Amino acid sequence: xxxxxxxxxxxxxxxxxxxxxxxxxxxxxxxxxxxxxxxxxxxxxxxxxxxxxxxxxxxxxxxxxxxxxxxxxxxxxxxxxxxxxxxxxxxxxxxxxxxxxxxxxxxxxxxxxxxxxxxxxxxxxxxxxxxxxxxxxxxxxxxxxxxxxxxxxxxxxxxxxxxxxxxxxxxxxxxxxxxxxxxxxxxxxxxxxxxxxxxxxxxxxxxxxxxxxxxxxxxxxxxxxxxxxxxxxxxxxxxxxxxxxxxxxxxxxxxxxxxxxxxxxxxxxxxxxxxxxxxxxxxxxxxxxxxxxxxxx
Amino acid sequence: xxxxxxxxxxxxxxxxxxxxxxxxxxxxxxxxxxxxxxxxxxxxxxxxxxxxxxxxxxxxxxxxxxxxxxxxxxxxxxxxxxxxxxxxxxxxxxxxxxxxxxxxxxxxxxxxxxxxxxxxxxxxxxxxxxxxxxxxxxxxxxxxxxxxxxxxxxxxxxxxxxxxxxxxxxxxxxxxxxxxxxxxxxxxxxxxxxxxxxxxxxxxxxxxxxxxxxxxxxxxxxxxxxxxxxxxxxxxxxxxxxxxxxxxxxxxxxxxxxxxxxxxxxxxxxxxxxxxxxxxxxxxxxxxxxxxxxxxx
DNA sequence: GATTGACTGTGCGTTATTGCGCTTATCGCA
DNA sequence: TGCGATAAGCGCAATAACGCACAGTCAATC
Numbered sequence: 001x002x003x004x005x006x007x008x009x010x011x012x013x014x015x016x017x018x019x020x021x022x023x024x025x026x027x028x029x030x031x032x033x034x035x036x037x038x039x040x041x042x043x044x045x046x047x048x049x050x051x052x053x054x055x056x057x058x059x060x061x062x063x064x065x066x067x068x069x070x071x072x073x074x075x076x077x078x079x080x081x082x083x084x085x086x087x088x089x090x091x092x093x094x095x096x097x098x099x100x101x102x103x104x105x106x107x108x109x110x111x112x113x114x115x116x117x118x119x120x121x122x123x124x125x126x127x128x129x130x131x132x133x134x135x136x137x138x139x140x141x142x143x144x145x146x147x148x149x150x151x152x153x154x155x156x157x158x159x160x161x162x163x164x165x166x167x168x169x170x171x172x173x174x175x176x177x178x179x180x181x182x183x184x185x186x187x188x189x190x191x192x193x194x195x196x197x198x199x200x201x202x203x204x205x206x207x208x209x210x211x212x213x214x215x216x217x218x219x220x221x222x223x224x225x226x227x228x229x230x231x232x233x234x235x236x237x238x239x240x241x242x243x244x245x246x247x248x249x250x251x252x253x254x255x256x257x258x259x260x261x262x263x264x265x266x267x268x269x270x271x272x273x274x275x276x277x278x279x280x281x282x283x284x285x286x287x288x289x290x291x292x293x294x295x296x297x
Numbered sequence: 298x299x300x301x302x303x304x305x306x307x308x309x310x311x312x313x314x315x316x317x318x319x320x321x322x323x324x325x326x327x328x329x330x331x332x333x334x335x336x337x338x339x340x341x342x343x344x345x346x347x348x349x350x351x352x353x354x355x356x357x358x359x360x361x362x363x364x365x366x367x368x369x370x371x372x373x374x375x376x377x378x379x380x381x382x383x384x385x386x387x388x389x390x391x392x393x394x395x396x397x398x399x400x401x402x403x404x405x406x407x408x409x410x411x412x413x414x415x416x417x418x419x420x421x422x423x424x425x426x427x428x429x430x431x432x433x434x435x436x437x438x439x440x441x442x443x444x445x446x447x448x449x450x451x452x453x454x455x456x457x458x459x460x461x462x463x464x465x466x467x468x469x470x471x472x473x474x475x476x477x478x479x480x481x482x483x484x485x486x487x488x489x490x491x492x493x494x495x496x497x498x499x500x501x502x503x504x505x506x507x508x509x510x511x512x513x514x515x516x517x518x519x520x521x522x523x524x525x526x527x528x529x530x531x532x533x534x535x536x537x538x539x540x541x542x543x544x545x546x547x548x549x550x551x552x553x554x555x556x557x558x559x560x561x562x563x564x565x566x567x568x569x570x571x572x573x574x575x576x577x578x579x580x581x582x583x584x585x586x587x588x589x590x591x592x593x594x
Numbered sequence: 595g596a597t598t599g600a601c602t603g604t605g606c607g608t609t610a611t612t613g614c615g616c617t618t619a620t621c622g623c624a
Numbered sequence: 625t626g627c628g629a630t631a632a633g634c635g636c637a638a639t640a641a642c643g644c645a646c647a648g649t650c651a652a653t654c
Contacts, residue, residue: 003375004326006303022601029301031643036603046382049568052435055601055650059435061568062391063382070378074371078300081367085343085360094359138349138356154350269349272358319631328613333633352620352631 004045011038012050013071016064020057088275093121096277100144102128102224104264107242108144111288115281122277135269141278143267147200150265156273160264160286164241164256164295165203167191170249173233179253180236186215192229192237195221203238203260242293256295301342308335309347310368313361317354387573390418395578397441399425400521401561404539405441408585412578419574432566438575440564444497447562453570457561457583461538461553461592462500464488467546470530476550477533483512489526489534492518500535500557539590553592 003009014024015035025032039058043050050067051058060068088094100108105128116124125140133139135155150157169179180189193216194204201223207216218234220226230237236253238260244250266285272278300306311321312332322329336355340347347364348355357365385391397405402425413421422437430436433451447454466476477486490513491501498520504513515531517523527534533550535557541547563582569575 003379006307006371006375009375010303020601021603032602033604033644034642037641046379048382048386050382052433052566052568053602054431054433055648056434057601061435063385066381066385067378070374074303074374077367077371078303078306081364082300082343084363085345085347088345088360134351135349138358272346275345317631318633329632330614330634331612334611350632352618354631 005041008038008042009067009071010075011035012042012064012067013075015039015051015058016060016068017072019059023057091121092119092277092280094277095123095125096142096281097125097127097140098142098144098281099127099129099133099140101146102222103240104144107240107292111285114288115284118284119280135267135272138269141268141272142281145265145267146262147202149263150267154270156268156270158266158282160266161289161292162295163262163264164293165238165260165262166241166244166252166256167236167254168230168239168244168250169236169253170231170233171251173230173235174251176233179251183210183254186211189215190217190235191215192218192220192226192235195219202262206257206259207238241295245293261295300339302338305335305339306364306368307372308332309339309361309364310372312336312348312355313357313365314369316356320354386571388418389416389574389577391574392420392422393439393574393578394422394424394437395439395441396424396426396430396437398443399519400537401441404537404589408582411585412581415581416577432564432569435566438565438569439578442562442564443559444499446560447564449564451567453565453567455563455579457563458586458589459592460559460561461590462535462557462559463538463541463549463553464533464551465524465527465536465541465547466533466550467528467530468548470527470532471548473530476548480507480551483508486512487514487532488512489515489517489523489532492516499559503554503556504535538592542590558592 011024011028011034014027015021018024018027021032021035021039025035028035039051046063048063049061050064051060098108098112105126108126112124112126116122127133127140132145133143135141135143144160146163177189180186191207191211193199193207193211194201196204199205199208204223218229218237220229223238226237227239227243229235230239231249239250241256244252266282268278268282308321308325308331311324312318315321315324318332318336319329322332325332336348343360345360346358347361348357395405395409402423405423409421409423413419424430424437429442430440432438432440433449441457443460446456474486477483488504488508490496490504490508491498493501496502496505501520515526515534517526520535523534524536524540526532527536528546536547538553541549563579565575565579
């Protein structure tokens with residue numbers, strides 16, 4: 001390790017620049033004795049004189065002049081860095097990393113597109129994965145989570161969209177098998193269930209509890225795979241109300257129930273929550289979500 | 298002022314590089330609590346988070362990554378600077394500034410030429426002036442002084458060449474006016490004296506004391522002007538034995554006397570005396586001076 | 595040539611920074 | 625599920641860095 005005390009370099013820099021210990025002390029906001037001690041320490045470590053001392057001040061030697069130029073460039077670079085970091089909090093530039101459940105991609109994409117149009121300097125990363133991305137590792141700025149309110153420490157959580165799930169079937173399926181009248185009497189109708197033994201999604205948990213095993217002929221481990229199965233006529237399956245709203249390919253068999261619903265949460269890390277980038281995005285997203293269909297109780 | 302504590306930047310740099318507070322503390326040779334305090338202080342000053350804290354360590358934010366790259370370059374530059382400064386003491390490069398009396402230029406120049414040939418990397422500045430250059434201001438590395446031993450503090454003084462002065466006249470002058478037999482009976486012979494009221498040079502002081510005013514028809518304020526005057530036939534004047542040795546234009550009228558002689562001193566500043574550059578030059582010069590004419594007592 | 599002002603240098607008391615020990619939390623592994 | 629390893633965080637005591645006051649030096653100026 002070359003210099004193990006950058007502050008001493010900074011002190012020597014000011015002395016070399018100003019030519020006097022007193023002047024450097026004034027600029028640095030310390031006592032001139034401190035400046036002398038820093039210089040002595042630095043010269044001792046380097047084994048070379050940086051300054052010639054005389055009653056009128058300190059004159060840099062060749063080594064001192066060399067330090068002057070290097071430290072000047074360091075000073076400039078650090079000043080620029082400070083400006084960048086201080087300004088970054090208020091800038092809508094760089095990356096904005098958002099993570100959510102894969103199923104929300106169709107719902108969120110239009111909002112993200114509109115947000116990017118408003119802030120072209122911003123690059124948006126939209127991450128979906130089986131594993132939960134960790135905000136505390138800096139993997140994302142904003143997470144959209146479902147289910148019970150996340151209670152990670154250092155995470156700022158706020159209520160977001162209340163998502164309604166209903167049971168749908170394709171028009172083909174209905175033409176072939178008709179539609180069940182009640183959920184208590186499903187007859188031979190086939191349902192699309194979860195591949196998990198203990199499904200995390202509330203609607204899948206409900207399905208496992210209320211629909212007999214024999215009526216479940218197709219199982220998925222991700223809800224995103226359910227809709228294509230429904231469209232393919234594999235059975236009656238869950239989908240969100242916002243996805244099926246007015247598309248002509250499916251019909252709602254049973255309307256949303258409170259116990260099927262899923263609450264979405266907006267989650268940010270406390271360190272990033274206050275930044276303009278995150279705040280602007282959250283405000284935009286909440287405003288956008290008012291246009292989404294609302295469940296009637 | 299952007300950063301007023303470069304040490305905290307250095308700490309943050311190691312944390313960003315290694316990813317953990319503990320690792321950075323180990324590298325820096327401080328306690329990990331100190332590292333945490335540095336980071337907290339730095340973030341507070343910048344008003345932005347540099348790291349995301351979690352149980353596995355510290356992950357740099359965008360600002361932290363920015364700092365990492367800037368500080369990495371700073372670290373490299375300071376390391377190179379340290380190597381340059383540490384090595385400079387042993388290098389024969391850069392400048393070597395020598396100051397002396399103007400009259401010594403003809404004597405020293407051949408030595409300086411030979412020295413530069415041995416060390417082509419070295420640029421030699423040879424300064425002569427009325428005023429005395431001050432070593433303690435870094436104006437020169439080596440000074441060649443005459444007269445009484447200099448007793449400036451912080452100056453390293455060593456005996457150098459013992460310079461002999463004699464009285465010379467040009468062949469023209471001798472042809473016209475002949476030559477005096479003794480210094481006690483100078484008759485109408487003209488001498489070249491000093492323009493100063495109290496001459497500092499010992500031979501001029503002697504001249505003022507022993508030669509009547511009426512025999513001094515030409516006065517100079519610098520000894521360098523004396524030899525051209527002698528050559529021009531203005532009178533009998535002092536010159537150094539090394540200058541007149543075997544040139545055919547002048548003849549020695551009176552041989553050197555101990556009271557005319559002048560001791561030369563090699564003077565260096567204590568801060569620079571130990572450097573290889575100065576030491577090598579001093580050794581070379583002393584060796585070279587052994588070839589100069591020696592006074593017989 | 596005495597005086598004034600600016601600067602360096604040093605001993606001493608104080609403050610602030612640091613190190614230490616302990617606690618808490620997380621992860622990996624059996 | 626429990627245990628060991630690793631890392632952050634925090635209060636308290638020790639130490640090192642700091643500011644202060646005064647001495648000493650030099651240069652300029654009237």
